[in-house]
């Protein structure tokens with residue numbers, strides 16, 4: 419097979435391929451033998467910034483059931499996506515130091531988005547989940563830094579962390595000539611969980627009260643913030659941090675105002691809140707979730723509690739920015755916006771009241787729970803606005819019918 423061409427064509431078809439808006443230009447940066455496979459690192463040089471993809475390939479004698487896992491044919495069989503190959507998947511677990519003697523199977527979790535998750539069974543029960551990062555970055559992935567710290571601190575609000583694998587690859591952009599980053603990590607698999615988005619949608623559609631779940635979520639987010647402040651670095655918000663945040667808020671607002679007339683019309687009022695927020699006392703900066711919404715929390719059926727996952731930060735932000743201390747109220751703002759979205763998407767006669775009750779309960783429980791950080795109302799409002807401004811850009815570009823949702827959020831925050 420013509421490896422670069424076939425591999426490039428396959429990568430360009432994957433959900434996790436991030437360069438959908440340009441014609442890809444791939445080259446193989448690195449190829450290394452690993453247990454059961456060869457790990458290819460494929461660079462896409464087209465697009466606004468070069469992106470490196472992790473694509474492990476295995477050889478199979480017969481084509482796997484999943485035909486979209488076939489990359490090409492080679493002498494003696496088929497070249498397949500090694501993530502679908504249990505030998506390779508189990509090899510990664512073993513490399514992390516996980517005891518794999520009882521592992522009896524591995525399968526890729528359906529509905530993958532930006533990464534590929536593999537679920538392992540021990541004695542026929544799913545017990546371990548491995549997240550294979552497809553886009554690689556220099557520096558440890560925050561998903562690993564943060565979940566390992568929380569799990570190590572005994573936090574009851576995250577799945578137990580099991581291990582991770584790093585790798586080095588050539589990078590002319592680094593002084594040393596190499597980059598080092600995270601390939602994958604594994605954690606305890608929680609059977610029977612549903613994500614908070616699905617649970618909340620059911621509740622709003624059926625007109626069911628969700629305030630008790632929202633309260634538990636507030637306590638979980640507070641607990642996570644407390645554990646992160648105790649285990650990872652924190653810094654006072656200096657003038658430089660405040661002005662960097664102001665720049666980020668205003669950059670987004672300028673983009674939104676140029677694409678969404680309704681935002682342009684409210685731009686001065688939004689900026690007035692930003693200015694007021696910049697004058698307020700700020701909490702210490704620390705590691706946070708960074709992209710918190712109902713889709714990132716899992717409801718455990720047995721104990722009714724929440725587990726928080728996916729600490730990778732906002733996908734569109736450069737990785738270097740995602741791994742620095744940030745404002746804990748940003749997570750609170752993310753969840754507040756998510757309740758609004760759930761009520762708008764779910765609908766129902768009392769959707770607006772449902773969202774208000776959830777938001778109030780969530781904030782009330784957050785501030786009363788151990789670990790929470792002071793919530794200045796003006797700063798929180800600015801963070802809610804920034805989130806809604808971001809959503810307005812996203813909706814204008816991708817789902818114009820949904821634009822009224824962030825716009826209503828902006829109007830509510832301005833009142």
Ligand SMILES: Nc1ncnc2c1ncn2[C@@H]1O[C@H](COP(=O)(O)OP(=O)(O)O)[C@@H](O)[C@H]1O
Nearest residue numbers: 531532533547577605606607608611613727728
């Ligand atoms: N520890 C876990 N136990 C059970 N399911 C999980 C676990 N971690 C993730 N999942 C499932 O995988 C989905 C995506 O996980 P996430 O970490 O958010 O990855 P992504 O980066 O693809 O969004 C979750 O919504 C959940 O359904």
Ligand SMILES: [Mg+2]
Nearest residue numbers: 713714727728
């Ligand atoms: Mg996620």
